[in-house]
Amino acid sequence: MFFERVAIVGVGLIGGSFSLALKAKGLCRHVVGAGRSAANLALARERGVVDSSVADAAAAVKGADLVLVAAPVAQFENIFLSIAPQLGPECLVMDAGSTKRDVVAAARAALGAKIARFVPAHPIAGAEKSGAAAAGAELFRGRRVVLTPLRENRPQDVQAADDLWAALGARVSRMSPEEHDEVFAAVSHLPHLLAYALVSDLSARANAAQLFGYAAGGFRDFTRIASSHPEMWRDICIANGDRLVKEVDRFSAELGKVRKFLEEKDANGLERLLADARAARERWLKGEYE
C-alpha cells in the first residue's frame, strides 16, 4: 500500500489530517491539495500539510492514484463533476463527508463508470476547530471510520480503503448509506442542532450578557459543538434533513415527557429518567456499547 500522488480536495481539519497521517506512515510520495481558500492552501503548504497545491480540483486529481474529497457536502456534486474526466482508471476515490445518501447520489450522478472505484467513507473525527491550521497526523488514531460500500465497488477496493484507514490508526466498520445517515442523525447531527439552538435562543435575549455571564463549565461542554463550522453543518443538516426532522420530533416527544414531570411535580418519574440516562451514559463510558 503506497500512493505516488494523493489529491486532497478540501484541506481542512479532516483532509489535512489525512495527508499528515499518510506522510507520517510513509504511505505516499506527494500530496497535492485543492480548495477554495488560497490563504488556507498557503498555510497548508507552509505547515507541510501538503507538498503542493492548486486552486482547481480537476488539476489536482490528474495523475493521482488516491483522491480524498473532504469539502462541505453541498459541494460534492460540483467537485465530482469537475474531477470525473481527470480520474485515472486505477485511482481510488474516497470522501470524508458526514452524510452518505446525498454523497452517494452525487457520485452516481457525476462519476459514471468511475463510480466503481469510489468508496464512501466517514471518519468520525470532527472537532469545533477547522482548517489546515487544526490538522494533525494523529487525528484518526482510535477513532471510528465508517465505510458505506456501493454495489458497484470491487471488493478489493473496499478492502484497500479499509486497510488504509486502519493503517492510520482508525477502527473501521461498514454499513449502508441509509443506516449511516440514520445513526448519525441521532448521535451527531441532532446534538449539534440542540447545542446551536440553545446558544441561539440565549444570545437573542435582552439579558443575553447576564445569562452568558453566569454560564459555567457544564454549559461550556454542552455547547462546545455549537462552535463547529456553520457552513459544514448547514450542509450536513440540509442533506440529512428528512432523518433529522424525525430525530427532532423524537427528541421533542422526550422533552414533552420531561415537561410533564415538571408540571405535575412528579419527582419520582423525573428521577427515574435522570438515573436511567446517567446509568446508560456510564455504561457507554465503560465501553459496554463498543
Add this chain to the structure above:
Amino acid sequence: MFFERVAIVGVGLIGGSFSLALKAKGLCRHVVGAGRSAANLALARERGVVDSSVADAAAAVKGADLVLVAAPVAQFENIFLSIAPQLGPECLVMDAGSTKRDVVAAARAALGAKIARFVPAHPIAGAEKSGAAAAGAELFRGRRVVLTPLRENRPQDVQAADDLWAALGARVSRMSPEEHDEVFAAVSHLPHLLAYALVSDLSARANAAQLFGYAAGGFRDFTRIASSHPEMWRDICIANGDRLVKEVDRFSAELGKVRKFLEEKDANGLERLLADARAARERWLKGEYE
C-alpha cells in the same frame, strides 16, 4: 475572619470542597460534617475533608459559628427545622443550593428570627462528580458565587459571606432569589435537562448499542452533564419547575424554527442561525460577556 467550629451539612463535592478550602486558607479551627451516608462521612474523615462527623445535623451545628447546608435542595426544609433550635445567635448560616426561591421559603418557614443570619449562596462549581471523594480545596478558585441576600439580613452578615467566598478565590455577585432562578433555569437547569433527555431517548431504543457505539467526542461533551447526580438534579428541576417549563417552551419554539429550516431546505436561514450562535459563543469564550 476566623471560625472556631464550622458545620457542613452534606459533605459532597461542594460541602467537602468548602471545608478543604477553609482549611487551606487557615480560616477555621475545626470542621464537623453531617450527612445521610455513613460511608461518605467516613471517607471525608479519612481524606481529612472534615475533622469529625456526626449523623445528625442538629448535633453538628451546636456551638458552630459557621454552618453551610450543602445537601440536595428538597432536604432543606427538614434540615432547617432540625438545626434551628441549636443555632447560636452569632452563627452565620449559608447554603449552597442551586435554586434559591425554594431555599429561601424553606428557611423562612423553619428558622424563625434566626433567618436574619442566613445568607443564601450558590457557588457555581458543579461537576458530574459527586461525594466527598470529589472534593478539592481549589474548587471555587475563579468560579462565581451568587448571593441572594434577604431583607432580614444585616449588611455586615452579607458582607461577611461575600468576604468569605472571595477569600476562597470566588468571584462573588448578588441578585434576588427570583432573578437567580430565572438566570440559572436558562444557563444551567435547561442544558442539564436537554442532555439527560437526549441520553434517555437514545438509550431506550432497540438499536441503542449501535447508536452509542458510534457516539464520539462531540456527544461525550454534550452529554457530560447527564452524568450529574440524579437526586440533586431531580430536586433542582422540581424546585425550579415553573421557570424551567418556561425555558423548555422557549427552547421548543427555537427548535421548531430549526425544524422549519430543515423541512423547507432553507440553507441560508439555517446557516445564519448556526453562524450567529457560533459568533455568540466565541464572544462568550473571549470574555466579552463578563
